[in-house]
Amino acid sequence: MVGSQEFIHEAHRYRKIYGGGMRQAGSLAAAGLYALDHHLQRLAIDHERAKRLATGLDALEGVQVDPNASQTNIVVADFDPTQFNVKHVVSALVENGVLGIAFSQTQIRFVTHLDLSDKNIEHAIATFNKVIGKKAF
Secondary structure (H helix, E strand, O other): OOOOHHHHHHHHHHHHHOOOOOOOHHHHHHHHHHHHHHOOOOHHHHHHHHHHHHHHHHOOOOEEOOHHHOOOOEEEEEEOOOOOOHHHHHHHHHHOOOOOEEOOOOEEEEEOOOOOOHHHHHHHHHHHHHHHHHOOO
16 A cells, blocks of 8 residues: 555554454355355345344334334344333343344344244244333343
8 A cells, every 4th residue: 555654544444444454354255255145035034034023023112113124134123211221131032042232222133044933033022022021121
């Protein structure tokens, strides 16, 4: 790379931001290419399951999800902070076999993927009903 020290520093920073500092970037890229070559057609199934999960979560009191915003396999649920502590909700879900990531102090992110079935989505919704129904958060 050729340029001023400031330019090179800025370029280096952007390389890091976009994952260029990862030593395993080739492995991750290979996984992505494999998915595009072998699982592209079934992404629609993941998207449909995400929409079903979003609809099920949105029906719960104190949880808000716009099912129309779930256009991919990612669902972000907003929890009313006056009713729920997201970290406690995530812990209770994990204890019941449902994985999600606290995305912020009021949001949990869920991702559907090829290893999940319709039965798993129904289990997740039922688990939410069980966990949220306790209101111990």
